[in-house]
Amino acid sequence: MVMIQQGSMKAYIQKGINRSKEMSTPIIVSRVREIKNIDPLLFFDAGKKDYLGERTFWADPTNQTIMVGLGKAYTIKNDGSTNRFGRIESDWKRLIKNQIVVDNYAPYGTGPLLFGGFSFDPLKDKTGLWDRFSDAQFVLPLFMLSIIDGKTWLTTNVVCQQDMDNECEIDLIEDTLLTAAVKIQIRTEEFPFEKTEIEPVKWMDSVKEAAKNVRDGEVEKIVLAREIRVLFSQSIKTESVLANLKEQQPMSYLFAFENGESCFIGASPERLIKKEKDEFLTTCLAGSIKRGKTQSEDESLANELLSDQKNLVEHDVVVQMIKEAMQGACTEITSPNEPGIYKMRDIQHLFTPVSGRSKDGVSLLEMVKKLHPTPALGGQPQQKAIEKIRELELLDRGWYGSPIGWIDAHDNGEFAVAIRSGLLQGNEAYLFAGCGIVGDSEPESEYNETNIKFKPMLSALGGKINEVDE
Numbered sequence: 220m221v222m223i224q225q226g227s228m229k230a231y232i233q234k235g236i237n238r239s240k241e242m243s244t245p246i247i248v249s250r251v252r253e254i255k256n257i258d259p260l261l262f263f264d265a266g267k268k269d270y271l272g273e274r275t276f277w278a279d280p281t282n283q284t285i286m287v288g289l290g291k292a293y294t295i296k297n298d299g300s301t302n303r304f305g306r307i308e309s310d311w312k313r314l315i316k317n318q319i320v321v322d323n324y325a326p327y328g329t330g331p332l333l334f335g336g337f338s339f340d341p342l343k344d345k346t347g348l349w350d351r352f353s354d355a356q357f358v359l360p361l362f363m364l365s366i367i368d369g370k371t372w373l374t375t376n377v378v379c380q381q382d383m384d385n386e387c388e389i390d391l392i393e394d395t396l397l398t399a400a401v402k403i404q405i406r407t408e409e410f411p412f413e414k415t416e417i418e419p420v421k422w423m424d425s426v427k428e429a430a431k432n433v434r435d436g437e438v439e440k441i442v443l444a445r446e447i448r449v450l451f452s453q454s455i456k457t458e459s460v461l462a463n464l465k466e467q468q469p470m471s472y473l474f475a476f477e478n479g480e481s482c483f484i485g486a487s488p489e490r491l492i493k494k495e496k497d498e499f500l501t502t503c504l505a506g507s508i509k510r511g512k513t514q515s516e517d518e519s520l521a522n523e524l525l526s527d528q529k530n531l532v533e534h535d536v537v538v539q540m541i542k543e544a545m546q547g548a549c550t551e552i553t554s555p556n557e558p559g560i561y562k563m564r565d566i567q568h569l570f571t572p573v574s575g576r577s578k579d580g581v582s583l584l585e586m587v588k589k590l591h592p593t594p595a596l597g598g599q600p601q602q603k604a605i606e607k608i609r610e611l612e613l614l615d616r617g618w619y620g621s622p623i624g625w626i627d628a629h630d631n632g633e634f635a636v637a638i639r640s641g642l643l644q645g646n647e648a649y650l651f652a653g654c655g656i657v658g659d660s661e662p663e664s665e666y667n668e669t670n671i672k673f674k675p676m677l678s679a680l681g682g683k684i685n686e687v688d689e
């Protein structure tokens with residue numbers, strides 16, 4: 220890695236092109252600078268004109284790390300490989316080995332980093348719905364706004380190739396974007412829509428069958444998801460959905476990955492794994508109940524959840540698997556003995572955090588591979604549950620339920636589990652929600668639980684919410 224003092228990008232891009240010729244390999248030129256505060260949603264919106272279909276959005280629930288990517292400086296993809304996690308890691312390591320950082324200081328969450336994710340199950344039969352999303356797909360954005368602990372940074376990445384010309388006025392584009400971002404106003408509007416549930420009765424039948432599989436001792440837990448489709452009379456505005464999610468779901472990770480005409484978007488409360496230096500942090504989140512209408516009803520529902528046998532089993536299966544995975548990879552593991560409650564606007568969950576220190580240089584993507592899918596989205600035992608999902612589930616999960624997130628050049632990063640999410644395509648939204656099925660699961664109450672899990676996306680789409688009373 221070479222560090223150079225800040226200056227015009229053009230000169231550094233020329234250095235990058237020269238080096239690329241010498242070394243016969245792509246070279247990243249990356250500039251980081253601190254800028255005045257900009258609303259991340261406005262920056263996302265400002266990219267609409269030139270980078271529609273190539274935008275990413277990420278915010279963690281604490282808002283300590285917010286990142287918005289515009290444009291694609293480089294894409295790393297993998298379809299069909301049996302080692303998609305390892306492949307992304309090795310391609311990324313190769314690319315960042317020869318970077319020119321045009322700055323002396325690139326704090327956590329800035330500099331060259333990848334955004335992206337994985338599909339849930341590369342072996343499941345694919346429908347055309349997820350055509351634009353590979354089994355593993357990551358993007359190094361051309362421009363990235365990072366808001367880290369309240370400070371705002373702009374990273375500009377260019378991947379220099381041997382035969383590249385140096386005509387592009389990157390500095391000018393950067394300035395135009397920043398100016399545009401200050402002027403825009405995002406309007407969130409409500410439009411009527413039509414909602415279609417895909418095979419709800421068949422889904423309840425599959426829940427019944429999965430619960431029987433558990434009682435027969437074939438598996439301990441299986442997670443089954445279902446789909447609803449929402450049709451608008453005009454195309455859905457991603458920025459307006461994001462703005463609603465931001466306002467309505469402050470306890471969740473907020474994410475959007477645009478790929479051409481498709482955008483995978485959501486507000487997930489579930490962390491898969493975070494790595495900062497050698498600290499790993501993961502979360503077991505499973506077991507659900509609705510929110511109360513009054514504070515006392517809410518508390519009594521939380522207490523009911525904390526002592527409900529079916530939900531405790533759903534949760535405990537996740538805790539056992541995650542702790543075992545962490546024990547293989549970490550020292551100094553800490554985790555509470557009993558679950559707590561994690562509350563969002565529409566739902567409350569049983570929640571157990573687990574943290575540890577990486578041993579023997581275990582990498583972030585190695586941990587993602589070890590954990591995915593946890594029994595919160597797959598089941599237990601893992602392979603058997605995945606096979607059952609392939610057999611029983613009526614939909615193509617695509618990236619739903621998968622690890623999505625970011626990774627930097629020093630192996631810091633964070634992945635969430637892509638739930639409470641949907642795929643937007645033109646004027647249609649495909650939404651997904653699932654439930655952990657154990658021996659005591661009842662189809663109708665699991666159906667109601669999925670209805671609560673659809674609420675965050677349905678309300679963010681700006682439509683009327685389907686109220687369910689159990």
Ligand SMILES: C=C(O[C@@H]1C=C(C(=O)O)C=C[C@H]1O)C(=O)O
Pocket residue numbers: 442444489504505506507533568595596638639651652653654655656672
């Ligand atoms: C599968 C989903 O959520 C998962 C299932 C839960 C459950 O069944 O109680 C709770 C949280 C998540 O682990 C989803 O939201 O789609």
Ligand SMILES: [Mg+2]
Pocket residue numbers: 505506507533654655668
């Ligand atoms: Mg459940």
